[in-house]
Amino acid sequence: xxxxxxxxxxxxxxxxxxxxxxxxxxxxxxxxxxxxxxxxxxxxxxxxxxxxxxxxxxxxxxxxxxxxxxxxxxxxxxxxxxxxxxxxxxxxxxxxxxxxxxxxxxxxxxxxxxxxxxxxxxxxxxxxxxxxxxxxxxxxxxxxxxxxxxxxxxxxxxxxxxxxxxxxxxxxxxxxxxxxxxxxxxxxxxxxxxxxxxxxxxxxxxxxxxxxxxxx
Numbered sequence: 001x002x003x004x005x006x007x008x009x010x011x012x013x014x015x016x017x018x019x020x021x022x023x024x025x026x027x028x029x030x031x032x033x034x035x036x037x038x039x040x041x042x043x044x045x046x047x048x049x050x051x052x053x054x055x056x057x058x059x060x061x062x063x064x065x066x067x068x069x070x071x072x073x074x075x076x077x078x079x080x081x082x083x084x085x086x087x088x089x090x091x092x093x094x095x096x097x098x099x100x101x102x103x104x105x106x107x108x109x110x111x112x113x114x115x116x117x118x119x120x121x122x123x124x125x126x127x128x129x130x131x132x133x134x135x136x137x138x139x140x141x142x143x144x145x146x147x148x149x150x151x152x153x154x155x156x157x158x159x160x161x162x163x164x165x166x167x168x169x170x171x172x173x174x175x176x177x178x179x180x181x182x183x184x185x186x187x188x189x190x191x192x193x194x195x196x197x198x199x200x201x202x203x204x205x206x207x208x209x210x211x212x213x214x215x216x
Contacts, residue, residue, distance in 0.1 A: 023066060024105035024199070026209040027162070032099040033142040036092060040147055050083050053091040056098060064097040070214040089154050092139065101206070104199045105213055106130065108192050115189040119182045121174065128163075129171045129196070132213055135159040163211045168200045175200075 039049040054076045056064060073090040106112060109130040116126035136155045140148055163171075175197045183190055203211040 022215040024213045025100035026206045027212045028099040053094040067097045107195045132161040161213045
C-alpha cells in the first residue's frame with residue numbers, strides 16, 4: 001500500500017522491528033496453550049508449571065530475553081515462596097516466550113489510534129488495531145473452562161496487545177479502501193498508515209499465529 005513517497009524501506013524495516021514504542025512477535029497460539037494446559041494438568045500441577053517458568057526466566061536466548069524484559073511480573077523469588085494460583089497469570093505470560101517469532105512492530109501506535117478516526121474509522125476500531133485486544137480474551141478463546149476459572153479472578157483488564165488474523169485482514173481491507181483524498185488534510189498520517197499496513201500484511205504470513213505486541 002503506497003499513499004505517497006516516504007522514507008526508505010530499509011530504514012523502516014529496521015525501525016519497525018525494534019521500535020521505540022514497543023516490540024512485536026507472532027505467537028503460536030495452539031502450541032503455547034497446549035503446553036500451558038499440559039503443565040497445569042500434571043500430577044505436580046503448579047510445581048511443574050512454576051519450574052517451567054523459572055527455566056524460561058533463566059534462558060539466555062535473545063528473543064526470550066527481549067520479551068521477558070518488557071513483562072511486569074513478580075519473578076522467581078516470589079514464585080518460590082508462594083507456588084499457588086496467584087502466580088498463574090505470571091506463568092501464563094512467561095510461557096509464551098518460547099512460542100514467539102519476532103516481527104515488525106507499529107512505529108507510532110498512539111498516532112495511529114488518534115488519526116484513524118479522522119480517516120473515517122470508528123474510534124473503537126482504531127483503538128483495537130493500535131493497542132490490540134485484552135490478553136484475557138486470548139486465554140478465554142484457547143484454554144479449557146477449568147483453566148479459565150482459575151485464571152479469570154487473577155487476570156484483570158488492561159493487558160492489551162494481541163490481534164488475530166480476522167483483525168489483521170479486516171484492517172487491511174479497510175486500509176485498501178481508504179479514499180486517497182481523505183489524506184489531503186492529514187498528510188502526517190500517510191507514513192503512519194503505510195507503516196501499519198506493512199506490519200499487518202507481514203503478520204498475515206503466519207496464518208496460524210496471532211500478532212502480540214508489548215510497549216517498551
